[in-house]
Amino acid sequence: MINLDIWMRENPLAYVWLGSYAVALLIFAIEIAMVIHKRKITLQQVRLMREAQDEAEDDN
Amino acid sequence: MAINWFKYSAPTTFYGLAGKMIPWFAFSSAILFVVGLYIGFVVAPADYQQGEFYRIIFIHVPASILSMFLYLVMAAYAALGLIFNTRLSAMMATAIAPTGALFAFISLWTGALWGKPMWGAWWVWDARLTSELILLFLYLGFIALHASIDDPRRADRASALLAIVGSVNVPIIYFSVKWWNTLHQGSTIKFSGTSMHVAMQQAMFIILAACWLYAIAVVLARVRSIILERERNTTWITELPEVRS
Numbered sequence: 505m506i507n508l509d510i511w512m513r514e515n516p517l518a519y520v521w522l523g524s525y526a527v528a529l530l531i532f533a534i535e536i537a538m539v540i541h542k543r544k545i546t547l548q549q550v551r552l553m554r555e556a557q558d559e560a561e562d563d564n
Numbered sequence: 565m566a567i568n569w570f571k572y573s574a575p576t577t578f579y580g581l582a583g584k585m586i587p588w589f590a591f592s593s594a595i596l597f598v599v600g601l602y603i604g605f606v607v608a609p610a611d612y613q614q615g616e617f618y619r620i621i622f623i624h625v626p627a628s629i630l631s632m633f634l635y636l637v638m639a640a641y642a643a644l645g646l647i648f649n650t651r652l653s654a655m656m657a658t659a660i661a662p663t664g665a666l667f668a669f670i671s672l673w674t675g676a677l678w679g680k681p682m683w684g685a686w687w688v689w690d691a692r693l694t695s696e697l698i699l700l701f702l703y704l705g706f707i708a709l710h711a712s713i714d715d716p717r718r719a720d721r722a723s724a725l726l727a728i729v730g731s732v733n734v735p736i737i738y739f740s741v742k743w744w745n746t747l748h749q750g751s752t753i754k755f756s757g758t759s760m761h762v763a764m765q766q767a768m769f770i771i772l773a774a775c776w777l778y779a780i781a782v783v784l785a786r787v788r789s790i791i792l793e794r795e796r797n798t799t800w801i802t803e804l805p806e807v808r809s
Contacts (some may be wrong), residue, residue: 509680512680512681513681516615516616516617516681517605517616517619519617519677519681520616520617520619520620520677523620523674523677524620524623524624524673524674524677524678525601525623527670527673527674528623528627528670528673528674531666531669531670532666532778535662535663535666535782536782539782539785539786539789540785542786542789543785543788543789543792546789546792546793547792547806547807549793549796550792550793550796550801550802550807551807553796553797554802554807554808557802
């Protein structure tokens with residue numbers, strides 16, 4: 505903890521960048537990736553359902 | 565020519581509109597982030613008391629404002645869904661919650677990073693910090709409650725009540741620095757003016773706009789997935805080009 509205190513006072517810009525901006529940008533990147541993943545999965549499920557419906561109609 | 569805004573309150577029409585709007589919001593947000601960070605780190609001078617550490621405010625203040633405002637927007641959508649039983653309102657409230665929670669987390673995280681060099685502590689049980697932490701728990705509670713109920717319409721109603729009741733916390737967060745003797749500083753920017761350097765104000769407002777546009781883009785993208793999921797049994801979903809391909 506003392507080492508961190510010394511490091512932050514010697515490198516304030518690195519502390520600000522890595523601690524807050526890099527973390528915030530990483531959080532945004534993770535959120536974007538999760539939203540894209542969710543969209544892919546949902547589209548896949550809807551397509552599968554549609555295919556199953558089409559097959560059922562063909563069978564009938 | 566009058567625009568029929570009610571047309572866009574239906575998931576059928578809103579789905580396409582949201583898809584068209586997302587790239588514009590996302591692109592503008594990325595540009596504003598770059599400009600804001602450039603002004604914040606290159607143009608804006610160091611603070612005479614806090615040195616370089618003050619630069620955390622360029623993300624801390626926008627994240628805090630967004631966390632509070634998104635909660636109110638979420639509660640408003642939830643209330644609309646509860647009162648008028650509109651499908652899209654409840655879907656929007658569900659889509660806003662994770663983004664709001666992330667902004668609340670970023671606000672608390674960056675606040676802790678600022679607090680350590682300035683106050684000598686990562687955390688203090690100050691009224692502003694504690695009420696912001698409660699806001700994060702309210703977001704998490706909303707998400708957890710919604711996820712715990714299988715029937716989406718019942719989940720919407722139950723979580724809407726939590727969102728509406730929890731909205732009382734937002735004015736408490738905002739006025740906490742006035743109502744109580746807190747360690748957290750009061751508002752620097754007021755209607756009567758500010759003592760902030762122009763470049764500092766520019767950086768903060770540009771990043772605030774970038775965060776707004778980012779939040780809108782992400783929420784629209786998320787609500788499109790929710791619409792797909794909930795309306796999957798309808799004909800219009802099966803006829804969408806992305807579903808057919």
